[in-house]
Amino acid sequence: MPLSTQLEAGEEQYVLIASLDNARNLSNILKAIQFKDHATFLSTSNGIKVTVEDSKCLQANAFIQAEIFQEFSIQEDSVMFRVNLAVLLDCLTIFGGSAVPGVTTALKMCYNGYGYPLTLFLEEGGVVTVCKINTQEPEETLDFDFCSTNVINKVILQSDSLREAFSELDMTSEVLQITMSPDKPHFRLSTFGNSGSAHCDYPKDSDMMEVFQCTQTQTNRYKMSLLKPSTKALSLSCKVSIRTDNRGFLSLQYMVRNDDGQICFIEYFCCPDEEVGEQEQ
Amino acid sequence: MRFRAKMIDIGCFNHFTRVVNTISKLTKTCTLRLTTDKLYFILSDKVANGGVSMWCELSQGNFFDEFQLEGVSTEHNEIYMDLAAENLSRALKTAHNAKSLKIKLTNKHCPCITVAVELPSLSRVSRVVTHDIPVGVIPRKLWNDFKEPSVPDFDVSIYLPPLKTMKNVVERMKNLSNFLVLEANLNGEMNLKIETDLVSVTTHFKDLGNPSWGDNGSQDSTQDRDPETMMDVKVDIRKLLQFLAGQQVNPSKVICNIVNKRIVHFILLHEDVSLQYFIPAHE
Numbered sequence: 001m002p003l004s005t006q007l008e009a010g011e012e013q014y015v016l017i018a019s020l021d022n023a024r025n026l027s028n029i030l031k032a033i034q035f036k037d038h039a040t041f042l043s044t045s046n047g048i049k050v051t052v053e054d055s056k057c058l059q060a061n062a063f064i065q066a067e068i069f070q071e072f073s074i075q076e077d078s079v080m081f082r083v084n085l086a087v088l089l090d091c092l093t094i095f096g097g098s099a100v101p102g103v104t105t106a107l108k109m110c111y112n113g114y115g116y117p118l119t120l121f122l123e124e125g126g127v128v129t130v131c132k133i134n135t136q137e138p139e140e141t142l143d144f145d146f147c148s149t150n151v152i153n154k155v156i157l158q159s160d161s162l163r164e165a166f167s168e169l170d171m172t173s174e175v176l177q178i179t180m181s182p183d184k185p186h187f188r189l190s191t192f193g194n195s196g197s198a199h200c201d202y203p204k205d206s207d208m209m210e211v212f213q214c215t216q217t218q219t220n221r222y223k224m225s226l227l228k229p230s231t232k233a234l235s236l237s238c239k240v241s242i243r244t245d246n247r248g249f250l251s252l253q254y255m256v257r258n259d260d261g262q263i264c265f266i267e268y269f270c271c272p273d274e275e276v277g278e279q280e281q
Numbered sequence: 282m283r284f285r286a287k288m289i290d291i292g293c294f295n296h297f298t299r300v301v302n303t304i305s306k307l308t309k310t311c312t313l314r315l316t317t318d319k320l321y322f323i324l325s326d327k328v329a330n331g332g333v334s335m336w337c338e339l340s341q342g343n344f345f346d347e348f349q350l351e352g353v354s355t356e357h358n359e360i361y362m363d364l365a366a367e368n369l370s371r372a373l374k375t376a377h378n379a380k381s382l383k384i385k386l387t388n389k390h391c392p393c394i395t396v397a398v399e400l401p402s403l404s405r406v407s408r409v410v411t412h413d414i415p416v417g418v419i420p421r422k423l424w425n426d427f428k429e430p431s432v433p434d435f436d437v438s439i440y441l442p443p444l445k446t447m448k449n450v451v452e453r454m455k456n457l458s459n460f461l462v463l464e465a466n467l468n469g470e471m472n473l474k475i476e477t478d479l480v481s482v483t484t485h486f487k488d489l490g491n492p493s494w495g496d497n498g499s500q501d502s503t504q505d506r507d508p509e510t511m512m513d514v515k516v517d518i519r520k521l522l523q524f525l526a527g528q529q530v531n532p533s534k535v536i537c538n539i540v541n542k543r544i545v546h547f548i549l550l551h552e553d554v555s556l557q558y559f560i561p562a563h564e
Contacts, residue, residue, distance in 0.1 A: 087480050090456045094482065096449035127446060129484040 016043050016079045016111040019071035023107035023122060024099060025258040026064060027092040030085065032236050032256070032266055033060040035229035039085040040141055044078045051141045052085065057271040058226040059142050060233070068262050071108075081111060081135040083118055091131040095124040104259075111135075144269040150245040153180035153218055155187050156211035157202065159237045159254070165189055165200045166231050169224075173198075175273050176224050180244060181217035187242075191224075210239065220248040221273040233266040248272035282360055282418070284315055284386040287347040294382055297344050298373040300337070300554055305366035306527030307335055307558065312419065312427050313394075315360045317350050318342070322366065323427050332561035333520050336430055343553040353421050360386065361424055363417035364394065372396040372412035380407060392418050430559065433546055435538035436512040438494060439465040441547070442486040444535065447473070448525040450484050455518045457482065460563055463521070463545055464513035465537065467491050472511070475518075492536050512541040514562045524558050 020026055033039070033052045040051045047065035066072040095105050108121040117132040169176065172193035179188040187202040187209070204212040230252055234240060237254035244250055252268040288294060304311060304322045308330070314321040320341055326334035341348045352358035375398045376382050383397040393413040400408045419427075441447060450473060454461055458475035465471040469489040475482050524547060538546040542562055549556045 084479055087457060090453050091480065091482060094450055094453045094484065095446070096453075125446070126488075127442070127450075127484060127486055129450065129482060131480060131482045133480045134478070 014110045015075045015113045017073045018069045019108045022104040023092050029062045032233040040082045042080045059269045061267045063265045080138040082138045094129045151243045152216050153214040154243045156241045158208045161208035175221040177221045179219045180214050182214045222270050230268045283351040285349050286345045286384045288382040293344045294376045301370050305370040313364045334559045337556040339554050361419035368414040375410050433540050436541045437465045437539045440490045441535040441537050451522050461518045462513050462515045464511040466511050467508035512539045514545045516560045520560050
């Protein structure tokens, strides 16, 4: 493999090396959480978690497990760095954005540790591109303290149906209201826009509903502007799980299949809109 | 001054349209020079263009079935005019299934190139779509501004990699930086490099091949140099991308000549059309 011979001299210095035969298995997932300029990368022997946050109310995480990579080696318990995500994506797609059938870009991502740039070696059709992206001081990421024991309501839906609902949402509404209940309407998305209120209901016995575990009626509102970026993850995914906890915090988990059929997860956490009380009928 | 020409072959319409489309993507306005044998689309290296210049040459005999020219005088049997290539491009859009295409110099309120496209129709009488493209006739005393550029005394001459690959990379690089360094050596290697505070990116192309220029003096002076030595030019990325993205004619080979730190010169040869494009180094 041409890329490995280039690294021979410095290979022992890298604290993290991650290689992919198809760089799209990383770039596609990152595009789905690209709503801010910067992302924090946290790598452990389990793989890489990429976090993007907005105004302390929204957090998106993409998980790429070590098994997804053709090579994954880490010399420390955990390695963390922060980079400009737009720059990283331009580098990962340096040979062009659109997928040409049968043509893939190979990637070797290397990091020397604190203070060093993130180095990418990309190869397509015999042409090699080397990118060195400056890393920033990693910032502590929020802990939304969302644990399964506090989950009150959970549904798992097929993404197809939710995609349609999301594409028809009234964007003039400042909030998206989510109602989950053991009683009708079971699962309802509501908007309150210029043309009035609109509701989209999913009955618990609908075909699209794979799991329905609602114990208590909950109605929560979330800022539409915060949830809008999640539609990218929705369009990539095949299934989505929607959970709310006792504080009204929302967890959206998207199951994404990459080009090679492997599964990765993207997760969004969102705080409820403060202007409205948590439990409403 | 008189000019009339007629084209009747569909292959010629399409080829001519592609050439004009390429020109219109490279520059808004250019100079059209007509001689009895050739058509030239010229952009001279004014400051307004940022020093970029272009010279495109076609043999009229390969496109037109009829071609009559009476220039400014018998001694100077040529016509030079300023033209917005995009207007010509638009006129030619209607020509893809034409029966014939006539181009002539006319005077309707102002000098124009009139393009008359004869389209097939069900009735015996053909439909003709006429476009009048205003032009500015350039007086003889200014013709010296439009002389053919000479091939520069280059330090390296190399074939470009496939334009599509190069265009994709330069397009991405444009998101990251305003300037790019293009470097190449006599060993068929070319690198495209950008460097900013945030990121540095280098793309390496190999096995590109270096054209031989035979008895050209520049070639001799390069014999003593180590073939691995890179010669480079730093250019405005948008100008390079404009050149790469505009190509509609699919040339088999594009030659790139580099005068170290000064200028990069591209030569495309495709059948009967030659296009040269010069990008100066950024200060």
